Each structure stands twice: as C-alpha cells, then as structure tokens.
Amino acid sequence: MTAAGFLLFLLPLAGLVVRAPWGQVGQELVAPETATALGLSIFCSVTATTIALVLGIPVALVLFRTTGTLRSVLRALTTLPMVLPPVVGGVALLLAFGRRGLVGAPLYQLFGVQIPFTTAAAVIAETFVAMPFLVIAVEGGLRALDVRYEEAARALGASSWKVFARVTLPLLRPAIFSGSVLCWARALGEFGATITFAGNLPGRTQTVPLAVYVALETKPEGAIVLSLILLAVSLAILIGLRDRWLGEP
Amino acid sequence: MSLRADIQVNRDGFVLDVELTASPGETVAVLGPNGAGKTTLLRALAGLIPIRGHVELEGEVLDDSRTRTHVPTEERRVGLVFQDHVLFPHMTVLKNVAFGLRRDASATARAWLERSGLGEKAGTMPRALSGGQAQRVALLRTLVTDPRLLLLDEPLSALDVSIRAEVRRELSRQLTGFKGVRILVTHDPLEAMALADRLLVLEQGKIVQDGSPGEVTARPRSRFVADLAGVNLLRGDGRGDHIELDGGEILTTPESGGGRVFAVIHPRAVALYLARPEGTPRNVWRATAEDLDLQGERVRVRLSGPVPLVAEVTPAAVRDLHLDSGADVWVAVKATEISVYPA
Numbered sequence: 001m002t003a004a005g006f007l008l009f010l011l012p013l014a015g016l017v018v019r020a021p022w023g024q025v026g027q028e029l030v031a032p033e034t035a036t037a038l039g040l041s042i043f044c045s046v047t048a049t050t051i052a053l054v055l056g057i058p059v060a061l062v063l064f065r066t067t068g069t070l071r072s073v074l075r076a077l078t079t080l081p082m083v084l085p086p087v088v089g090g091v092a093l094l095l096a097f098g099r100r101g102l103v104g105a106p107l108y109q110l111f112g113v114q115i116p117f118t119t120a121a122a123v124i125a126e127t128f129v130a131m132p133f134l135v136i137a138v139e140g141g142l143r144a145l146d147v148r149y150e151e152a153a154r155a156l157g158a159s160s161w162k163v164f165a166r167v168t169l170p171l172l173r174p175a176i177f178s179g180s181v182l183c184w185a186r187a188l189g190e191f192g193a194t195i196t197f198a199g200n201l202p203g204r205t206q207t208v209p210l211a212v213y214v215a216l217e218t219k220p221e222g223a224i225v226l227s228l229i230l231l232a233v234s235l236a237i238l239i240g241l242r243d244r245w246l247g248e249p
Numbered sequence: 250m251s252l253r254a255d256i257q258v259n260r261d262g263f264v265l266d267v268e269l270t271a272s273p274g275e276t277v278a279v280l281g282p283n284g285a286g287k288t289t290l291l292r293a294l295a296g297l298i299p300i301r302g303h304v305e306l307e308g309e310v311l312d313d314s315r316t317r318t319h320v321p322t323e324e325r326r327v328g329l330v331f332q333d334h335v336l337f338p339h340m341t342v343l344k345n346v347a348f349g350l351r352r353d354a355s356a357t358a359r360a361w362l363e364r365s366g367l368g369e370k371a372g373t374m375p376r377a378l379s380g381g382q383a384q385r386v387a388l389l390r391t392l393v394t395d396p397r398l399l400l401l402d403e404p405l406s407a408l409d410v411s412i413r414a415e416v417r418r419e420l421s422r423q424l425t426g427f428k429g430v431r432i433l434v435t436h437d438p439l440e441a442m443a444l445a446d447r448l449l450v451l452e453q454g455k456i457v458q459d460g461s462p463g464e465v466t467a468r469p470r471s472r473f474v475a476d477l478a479g480v481n482l483l484r485g486d487g488r489g490d491h492i493e494l495d496g497g498e499i500l501t502t503p504e505s506g507g508g509r510v511f512a513v514i515h516p517r518a519v520a521l522y523l524a525r526p527e528g529t530p531r532n533v534w535r536a537t538a539e540d541l542d543l544q545g546e547r548v549r550v551r552l553s554g555p556v557p558l559v560a561e562v563t564p565a566a567v568r569d570l571h572l573d574s575g576a577d578v579w580v581a582v583k584a585t586e587i588s589v590y591p592a
Contacts, residue, residue, distance in 0.1 A: 146335070148331055148335045149335060149337060151292075151295075151297055151322070151329070151335075152329065152331060152335045152337075153337075153348065154297075154321075154322040154323045155295055155297075155322055155323070155325075155327060155328065155329035155391075156323075156348050156349030156390065156391070156394055157323050157324075157326070157349050157394055158323055158348070158349070159323060160323075166348070167337060170339045171337075171338070171339060173339075
C-alpha cells in the first residue's frame with residue numbers, strides 16, 4: 001500500500017520528466033508565447049503576494065487579537081478560499097466584481113471601470129486564493145511569539161507603533177517569509193479562479209497554468225516545458241522551506 | 250512612601266491580594282514558593298494586567314479601579330527585568346540598550362556600556378552573550394531609561410549556579426546605585442537575603458510576613474519561611490505555661506500567653522534518646538526516625554510521632570544511637586528552648 005502511495009506521487013513526475021522534449025527545452029523557453037505567459041505569471045503572482053502582505057498581516061493581527069465567536073467567523077471567512085473549489089471562487093468574484101456584480105456594477109456605471117478579463121482580475125483572483133496561506137502563517141507566527149518581548153518593549157517606554165515596527169514585525173520575519181513564499185507559490189499555480197474570473201487572454205490574463213492547459217491541445221511539447229518550469233519552481237520552494245516550514249531538524 | 254500599592258487580581262480562581270509600600274533606595278524582596286503570585290504582582294505593578302485597587306508612585310496615581318485610572322505600561326517609567334532577560338534577539342547589544350532612549354540613543358547607550366565594562370560587546374547579538382552578561386545588559390537596558398521603579402523577576406535564577414555569587418555581588422552594587430524603588434521577586438531565599446533590605450513573604454496570593462530578613466526568619470509565620478530558616482514551626486492555642494498543639498499534644502513552654510500562637514523549635518534543641526530520659530526536659534515523646542540527611546557536620550533527622558519535628562545531631566551521635574530510618578527513639582525538648590509568639 002505504501003509503495004502504491006509513493007508511486008502515485010512519483011509516476012506523474014516521472015512521466016513529465018521522461019516525456020520532456022529535452023532537445024527543445026531551450027527553444028521552447030525563448031518562444032514568444034512561453035516568455036509572455038511566464039512574464040505575466042511572475043508579474044501577477046508577485047503583485048498578488050505584495051497585496052496579500054499589505055492586507056494579510058493586518059488581518060492576521062486582528063485574527064490573533066479577537067476571541068470567541070467573532071474569531072471563529074473571521075477565521076472561517078479568511079480561510080474559506082483554501083477549501084473552496086477555485087472555480088467557485090472565480091464565479092463568486094465574477095458575481096461581485098463583474099459588470100453586473102455587487103461592486104462591479106456601480107464601478108462600471110460611475111467610473112466606466114471594468115475588472116473581469118483584465119490583468120487586474122488575474123491578480124485579484126490569485127490574491128483571493130493565495131492570501132489565506134499568508135494569513136495562517138503570520139497568525140501562527142504571532143501565536144508562537146513570546147509576548148514578553150512586547151512587554152519588555154512597552155516597559156522601556158515604546159509606543160504601540162514602535163513595539164510593532166521594531167519588535168513584533170522583525171520577530172515575525174520568518175513566519176512572514178515562509179507565508180509569502182507559500183502564498184506566492186499558490187498564486188503562481190492558480191488556474192480555476194483565474195480562468196473563470198479573468199478569462200484566458202494571451203498577454204493579459206493567460207498565465208503559465210492556463211497556457212499549459214491550452215498548449216496541451218495544440219503543442220504538447222510547449223505544455224511539457226511550461227509544466228517543467230512550474231515543477232522546478234515548486235521543488236525549489238520545497239527545498240528552500242524545508243527547515244522553516246516542514247519542521248525538519 | 251514612594252510606592253503605595255493595594256492590588257487585587259482575580260485570575261481563573263487565583264486571587265492575589267497584596268498591600269505594599271516601599272521607599273526610594275530600598276530593595277524590597279518578595280519571596281514565595283512557585284505559584285504564590287510573585288510574577289502576577291510584578292506584572293500588576295508594571296501595568297501589564299488590569300487590577301482592582303490603587304497604585305501610586307511618587308504621588309502619581311498609576312492605577313485606581315474606582316476612578317478607572319490606568320496609566321499604560323509605556324508611560325509609567327517602570328523598569329522591568331525578566332528572569333531570562335528577554336533581550337531582543339534581532340538587535341545588537343547596543344541597539345538593545347538604546348531601545349528605550351530617545352535623544353542621542355546610540356551614543357548614550359555606548360557610554361553606559363563602556364562604563365559597565367561591556368563596551369566591547371556593543372556589536373554582539375544577544376545569543377552570543379553568557380548568562381551573566383545577558384543579565385547585566387538587561388539591567389542596563391532598563392537603567393538607561395531612568396525608571397522610577399525597578400522591578401526584577403528572579404534576576405539570578407536563570408544563571409548557572411557557578412556564576413550566581415559573582416553576578417549577585419555585581420547586581421547588589423548596581424541596585425545600590427539606583428535611587429528609585431527596587432522590587433525583586435524570587436523563590437530563592439539566598440537571593441532575597443543577599444539583595445533585600447526588606448522581605449515580604451508571599452504565599453497563595455497573600456503577604457504572610459513583612460520585615461527585615463533577620464526579623465522574618467527569627468519569627469516564621471508559615472511552613473515556607475520555617476523551612477527556609479531551617480526550624481520547626483508548630484501552631485496551637487496558648488494556655489499560659491503550655492500550648493495545646495493543633496494535633497492535640499501538650500507542649501510545655503515558657504510563658505505563652507493566650508490565643509493562637511506559633512512555637513519555634515530549632516532542630517539543635519531537639520535531643521534524641523534510646524530510652525525514656527529522666528531529667529529536666531518537660532517535653533518528652535516517643536517517635537520514629539523517618540529519614541536521615543547528612544548536611545556537612547550535622548545530620549538532620551526527620552521524626553514522625555505525636556509532634557512531627559526535625560532534629561539536628563552529630564554523625565557521632567547517629568553512630569552511637571545506631572540511628573537509621575525506622576528506628577524508634579525518645580525525643581526531648583527543653584521548654585526554655587522553645588520560642589513562642591502570637592499567631
């Protein structure tokens with residue numbers, strides 16, 4: 001049974017590596033469609049991670065400070081995107097920010113702004129799906145933090161802001177770092193919410209996972225090369241975070 | 250009085266109810282067993298937890314539950330030194346010391362470090378310091394902010410026993426140099442005796458004794474103090490020339506007055522015999538030696554019997570009496586060796 005379990009993990013990877021058109025890798029990498037998709041993917045995932053940092057750290061602080069029912073509600077709300085099928089997330093985003101959506105309708109009528117099927121939509125979709133990873137990592141970091149560092153800082157006369165900026169935040173750095181990497185990796189691999197909410201427009205919303213999906217029909221070698229890139233990125237993250245996140249000695 | 254505090258804290262069923270006063274230049278040690286509420290008391294004085302009652306420092310009200318006054322920790326100018334120092338691990342020693350300073354922080358911190366002989370550690374990260382150095386940096390980090398009240402939580406107990414004596418001397422010197430009110434909490438009697446001018450004994454959230462270290466140990470009022478003074482403490486009702494102990498036994502004593510009393514018997518004053526002694530001692534019982542503990546030139550014998558006592562005898566006496574765990578002996582205590590005072 002164990003062997004079967006490991007094989008299930010191993011075989012797809014083996015298939016990818018064995019079938020890879022190694023001779024064409026260089027050529028495929030510099031192909032304009034690949035470069036465009038890769039560039040867009042990096043732009044969207046980095047932007048999504050930045051937004052997640054700006055919005056997610058305050059959310060984590062609030063989650064950490066609240067108690068009782070409110071906390072359970074907030075926690076469920078912020079972690080929902082982790083368990084929600086991404087396609088459903090995409091539909092929900094469409095209903096909120098779409099041209100006839102809750103927020104999208106007034107946006108369109110008042111300012112003529114249209115979010116769906118733009119690069120901004122891809123970024124929003126990725127942020128929506130990936131931010132929970134950051135929030136959970138930072139909240140975990142806050143729980144593991146020894147409150148006495150903050151108490152010592154306060155006793156030394158530091159204002160709340162100074163305590164946060166000079167003590168709490170620096171001590172949270174490892175948690176923020178691993179949270180951002182996980183968040184970024186999730187954003188990079190985002191497919192369902194993006195294709196639903198942002199569409200599949202080359203150069204605007206077609207990120208690498210979407211490009212892989214499309215290329216599989218028309219140009220399998222290209223799909224394999226793009227997949228290998230995503231695989232390499234995932235592996236690099238796993239190895240880089242081994243000590244910090246997976247709790248190995 | 251510079252510090253006047255009347256503090257009640259109720260936390261998950263644990264009640265701390267303490268009244269204390271302290272003058273500038275005085276080191277007050279709050280001594281008590283683990284779980285007595287010592288750290289809670291310090292945190293209350295530092296303003297880190299809400300209290301019922303009143304705290305006043307140099308005439309300024311820091312806490313008053315009736316007028317809903319609460320000065321937050323960062324505005325109290327209290328120095329808090331933690332047991333394990335709690336230096337900021339991501340800052341150099343210099344940055345740690347400069348943390349609480351506003352103007353010329355770096356230069357001032359460096360000058361303080363130089364003066365304390367820690368100048369060459371300025372660029373070191375806290376994890377590279379020895380326990381003694383970390384303790385000194387933690388104290389320095391607080392002293393540079395010129396606090397009005399210094400609160401120390403078990404300042405030496407995180408240190409290796411081999412360097413404690415040295416750090417204690419150094420700490421004693423630094424404490425003497427600090428002109429404000431100094432409050433130290435500890436469970437280590439040695440630390441309390443060595444550093445304190447006044448001793449408060451805290452047990453189960455209440456202060457059970459208050460006085461100079463000598464006064465406190467001379468007249469223990471609890472098992473904890475009796476143990477640290479190394480004496481037997483008995484409690485009963487005074488009946489003039491004897492005490493009726495709580496166990497029902499009669500203890501002949503010097504004039505004991507009336508009412509509830511404590512009786513203290515030094516272990517040296519407890520004599521052991523193989524047969525019933527015929528003589529002047531008024532208090533004679535049968536007892537069993539429960540266990541023996543060699544301490545230097547003395548053997549402490551824990552006795553069970555109608556009156557549980559500890560006797561202190563010489564190793565020679567142990568040999569001559571063939572004393573061993575489980576041995577039956579006669580115990581005698583001269584009435585004049587018992588000191589009695591009201592409970």
